[in-house]
Amino acid sequence: MLSFIEKENHFHHREEVNFIPDSPWDLARLSQMPNIYPLFEDEASGIKAIFYDGVSYKGNKTRVFAYYGVPEAKGERPENPPLVPGILLVHGGAGSAFAQWVKLWNDRGYAAIAMDLEGQIPFSSYEELSGESRIDTNTVPTEFSSHPWSGPAKQGVFADYAEPPQDQWFYHAVAAVLSAHTILRSLPGVDPDRIGVTGISWGGIITSLMAGLDKRLRFAMPIYGCGYLYEPGTFYGAGFAAMPPDYAEKIRRLWDPSSYLQHSRIPMLWVNSNQDTHFPLSIFMKSYAHYEQNNADAHLHSRISIQHGLPHSYSAAWSCPESYAFADSITGAGPPLIRITQSEQCGESLQISFDSQIEVTEAVLYWCEEAADWRRTSWNRVQAVVVQEETNVEQGTATVALPYGNCAFYMELANNNGWRTSTALMKKN
Incomplete structure (x- = not known):
């Protein structure tokens, strides 16, 4: 296998990086190539395992474990294949780097890198890295272990708040993602202008923050995770409530995505369940609104996909076709998800106007009585009537009668590929 050291002359070591005011990360340094330590490669898939340098922890050097792979580009001229797009894969709790x-x-044609964020390797012991280590691309590991260069592990909900910021887990996690981006965009065959990020749960939190922090990104897709974690009535809010007030305010300012989303100018796909136990719609929709209000083009290129009963798991998140379709639409490999152009309440009815290059086959209104706890809401489902214009099949409307009384609701539209787009959560006028 050709190591990173042998290929180093292909790398771009430094880039111009736009700074975010008051960011605790040294973005200029994290845009420079970290030292890479190759481990092994899976010959069947071409996926490689590496360590790369992380930021220092309590004065000690750290390394981050990662898997990465670059698919073979396909084009009309094999001697000059096109560059492939890329994606950063950010895990959540009870996770690691997943091959x-x-x-x-x-x-699907994307270069990808998945990095561990908790000072772990996806093996039961460090000794497994030596000798005949194998990359299993068919099974999700459930055993993880530390290694000699481990940084901090996640402690509850920012439970390490009293440590200096540079020794807190979240600082290290975001730095690891920033460096992984630097690595991915420097690989031969990867288009540095078509790299996005997606993350699940805690990884979705980091993805939401990265959308406003890392100006090199082309798109971002948080799944479940969002900002406004400090608000009461949520799993994360309880963690903030347990902190002394001064620390809670400091952590909010340093690590909550709501401190960064206003800087995002990239397309975003927001995916969540309408009953998620960790990220209720109250803070999820508030995060989207904060992003949208500060991004004049959000209504053109960004999408929401609120999915009824979506389980909170890696397998469920990986199975969402909307993430792959959205990435393809941004990188030029496929048509866009349904775009909702207008939402209008007319008396006791709701009418949604939309654009879609693929036939819209279903529209459903989900409504509930206004909930005190969005995590335990009981949702009702009402079929809407879809009409697409005969002269322009890419445009259409979906109309449905609203229930009597006060209620909250959103409409979900699905196209012939099963890709679902939602309106924002609304309340009856």
């Missing part, structure tokens, strides 16, 4: 996740994206 299976990398392969899912490689199989």
Whole structure:
């Protein structure tokens, strides 16, 4: 296998990086190539395992474990193949770097890197890295272990708040993603102008923050995760409530995505369940609104996909076709998801106007009585009537009668490929 050291002359070591005011990360340094330590490669998939340098922890050097893969580009001229787009894969709790996740994206034509964020390796012991280590792209590992260069592990909900910011887990996690981006965009065959990020749960939190922090990104897709974590009535809000007030305010300012989303100018896909136990719609929709209000083009290129009963798991998140379709639409490999152009309440009815290059086959209104706890809401489902214009089949409307009384609701539209787009959560006028 050709190591990183042998290929180093292909790398771009430094880029111009736009700074975010008051960011605790040294973005200029994290845009420079970290040292890379190759481990092994899976010959069947071409996926490689590496360590790369992380930021220092309590004065000690750290390394981050990662898997990455670059698919073979396909084009009309084999002697000059096109560059492939890329994706950063950010895991959540009870997770690590997943080779299976990398392969899912490689199989779709994307270079991908999945990094561990908790000072772990996806093996039961460090000794497994030596000798005949194998990359399993068919099974998600459930055993993780530390290694000699481990940084901090996640402690509850920012439970390490009293540590200096540079020794807190979240600082290290975001830095690891920033460096992974630097690595991915420097690989031969990867288009540095078509790299996005997606993350699940805690990874969705980091993805939401990265959307406003890393100006090199082309798009971002948080799944479940969002900002406004400090608000009461949520799993994360309880963690903030347990902190002394001065620390809670400091952590909010440093790590909550609501401190960064206003800087995002990239397309975003927001995916969540309408009953998620960790990220209720109250803070999810508030995060989207904060992003949208500060991005004049959000209504053109960004989408929401609120999915009824979507489980909170890696397998469920990986199975959402909307993420792959959205990435393809931004990188020029496929048509866009349905775009909702207008939402209008007319008396006791709701009418949604939309654009879609693929036939819209279903529209459903989900409504509920206004909930005190969005995590336990009981949703009602009403079929809407879809009409697409005969002269312009890419445009149409969906209309449905609203229930009597006060209620909250959103409409979900699905196209012939099963890709779902939602309106924002609304209340009856």
